Amino acid sequence: MNAAPADQIRLLDLQAVDSRLEQLAHKRRTLPEHAEVERLSGELTQVRDLLVAAQTEESDTAREQKKAEQDVDQVRTRAARDQQRLDSGAITSPKDLENLQREIASLARRQSDLEDVVLEVMERRESAQQRAAELAERVAALGARVTEVERRRDDAYGEIDAETGTLTKERGVIAGAVPQDLLKLYEKIRAQSAGVGAARLYQRRCEGCRLELGVTELNEVRAAAPDTVVRCENCRRILVRTAESGI
Secondary structure (H helix, E strand, O other): OOOHHHHHHHHHHHHHHHHHHHHHHHHHHOOOOHHHHHHHHHHHHHHHHHHHHHHHHHHHHHHHHHHHHHHHHHHHHHHHHHHHHHHHHOOHHHHHHHHHHHHHHHHHHHHHHHHHHHHHHHHHHHHHHHHHHHEEEEHHHHHHHHHHHHHHHHHHHHHHHHHHHHHHHHHHHHHHHOOOHHHHHHHHHHHHHOOOOOOEEEEEEEEOOOEOHHHHHHHHHHOOOOOOOOOOOOOEEEEEEOOOOOO
16 A cells, blocks of 8 residues: 555554543543442442431331330329229228239339330430431431542543543544545554554654564665555554654
8 A cells, every 4th residue: 555655644643642532531431530439339328228227226116115105104094093093992892902902013013114115115216316327427428428529530521521522623634634545544453453553663663562673674664665555564553654763
């Protein structure tokens, strides 16, 4: 293939733009904020689950406390009623009187036991409330951190996308000035060679594979006409000759 030396040199400009676009794409994919958001989001999910569990426990103990307090009230009401009967003097039978006094004593013990249950449930409820409050603070703090990291990520996106947009337009101008057959060859090689389709021959070294040309290959390049499109024998990329090629 033949192409004007100026068109071959344009490939270097095109390659520089393409390489920068590749760098920007890689940078966008590997922003440190990606891993940080993922880590924080995972931690946030775990803490939210713990918060739901603590809130559920608080709700359960609230119902348990209410039930225990109702049991205490029922026993207290019954004991008060029995005490009122005892104090009224309406019961004259010694046996009935003894039974009533025994029931009052039993109710007192029952009330004491139930009040202990209420206190135990209240302590568990307060513990669950405290834990839920602490977890809610952690959820809020983690949510704020996720938002901040996402903001930094989006700011980085904006900078990268702005430069990408500018370079994409620049690429279109450069590519439009390259002959179609030469451009097609460049794109084919670039797709097969890690994104590098053309490389400068600098001081007898291919800047694509970083290897110095052998004597035979160097003589072939020297003998090639200026408009001949030469390829590196090692990496097969288009080898662009300049005043600094060392030949």
